Amino acid sequence: MVRSSQLLHAVHSGASSAITAEQPLAARSGWLNGQLVPYAPKDAPFGELTLTCPEGQHLHHLDWRTNESVLLLKNVQRLTAPNPGVMTGPGTNSYLVGDPDTGYLVIDPGPADAEHIDRLWRASGGDIRMIVCTHSHPDHSPGAAPLQALCVAHGKRPPILGLSSAPTARANSEFTPERELVDGERLILQCACHQHTLRVVHTPGHAANHLCLVLEEDSLLFSGDHVLNGSTTVVDPPDGHMTDYLESLDKLLKACEQHHIQFILPAHGYVLGNVWGEAHDARACIAHLKAHRLKREAKIWAVMQQHPEGSMDDWVKHAYDDIPSKLWPVAKRSLLAHVERLRAL
Ligand SMILES: [Zn+2]
Numbered sequence: 001m002v003r004s005s006q007l008l009h010a011v012h013s014g015a016s017s018a019i020t021a022e023q024p025l026a027a028r029s030g031w032l033n034g035q036l037v038p039y040a041p042k043d044a045p046f047g048e049l050t051l052t053c054p055e056g057q058h059l060h061h062l063d064w065r066t067n068e069s070v071l072l073l074k075n076v077q078r079l080t081a082p083n084p085g086v087m088t089g090p091g092t093n094s095y096l097v098g099d100p101d102t103g104y105l106v107i108d109p110g111p112a113d114a115e116h117i118d119r120l121w122r123a124s125g126g127d128i129r130m131i132v133c134t135h136s137h138p139d140h141s142p143g144a145a146p147l148q149a150l151c152v153a154h155g156k157r158p159p160i161l162g163l164s165s166a167p168t169a170r171a172n173s174e175f176t177p178e179r180e181l182v183d184g185e186r187l188i189l190q191c192a193c194h195q196h197t198l199r200v201v202h203t204p205g206h207a208a209n210h211l212c213l214v215l216e217e218d219s220l221l222f223s224g225d226h227v228l229n230g231s232t233t234v235v236d237p238p239d240g241h242m243t244d245y246l247e248s249l250d251k252l253l254k255a256c257e258q259h260h261i262q263f264i265l266p267a268h269g270y271v272l273g274n275v276w277g278e279a280h281d282a283r284a285c286i287a288h289l290k291a292h293r294l295k296r297e298a299k300i301w302a303v304m305q306q307h308p309e310g311s312m313d314d315w316v317k318h319a320y321d322d323i324p325s326k327l328w329p330v331a332k333r334s335l336l337a338h339v340e341r342l343r344a345l
Pocket residue numbers: 001002088092137139140225267268
């Protein structure tokens with residue numbers, strides 16, 4: 001959980017009002033509300049259209065659906081949980097990696113919603129081999145146990161994998177996996193002729209027990225809540241930590257270089273990215289995110305200098321004057337994370 005808003009999501013996912021003359025070939029179109037809508041590279045759905053329709057075909061539907069999974073690649077499906085909201089955007093994205101020959105790995109089963117769990121199980125054809133939680137927040141991990149129970153009822157017992165929550169986690173985010181994942185380890189689904197390899201990248205910052213996964217064969221990054229599309233990750237101390245968050249972004253940037261990652265699949269929002277080496281590829285998305293954080297931090301520092309006696313309530317008004325005031329209570333958590341970081345520098 002915890003990111004700013006559906007409001008922000010709505011703003012960022014809007015179609016480009018005008019596709020500029022310099023980039024007519026770069027535009028892609030997708031279906032939304034029954035209409036074919038053009039999007040420019042800077043628009044939120046562009047990465048998803050590039051991944052699903054690499055030749056620019058008009059085949060992909062962008063409406064958020066919870067009743068069936070969306071095929072993003074032949075071995076990657078996304079099933080969005082029915083929990084849209086201010087903190088979850090269109091809902092939590094659960095991902096299924098695998099195929100009928102290798103079986104499936106589920107990333108983020110989401111909340112303990114019986115229908116969502118049932119749909120996940122059905123989308124896997126009843127063959128789930130592993131369940132991984134990117135972190136323990138209530139919109140990500142509570143579905144793990146009921147999903148495992150459903151598998152057990154049908155004769156299989158996929159392990160629940162992840163990282164244990166730290167003592168700093170809130171009560172609703174306490175979590176202990178059946179097996180603790182190790183930074184850099186590889187989770188492998190395989191059959192006689194091929195395999196899918198997911199490499200674990202520990203990325204504290206949004207939550208102390210947060211991890212991302214690199215799907216090596218397809219050069220994809222599953223980013224959990226560390227990188228989102230259409231909203232901003234909230235860093236909520238003490239379990240959230242701004243310096244850790246920024247250092248984890250650097251770590252993800254390195255992973256993108258190493259694996260030529262083109263696309264990022266976030267836990268909330270559409271796929272991000274573009275083809276390797278083009279503007280808005282995964283590296284550019286992460287670099288932009290870091291620059292945005294540091295710009296915000298510079299603004300916060302200036303506000304602290306101008307209002308040295310100010311309270312957090314005073315500072316949030318000035319430092320986040322570009323977002324609606326109803327989001328300030330959430331922004332105040334990230335503000336605190338920046339203030340703690342600035343005081344420690
Ligand atoms: Zn989340």
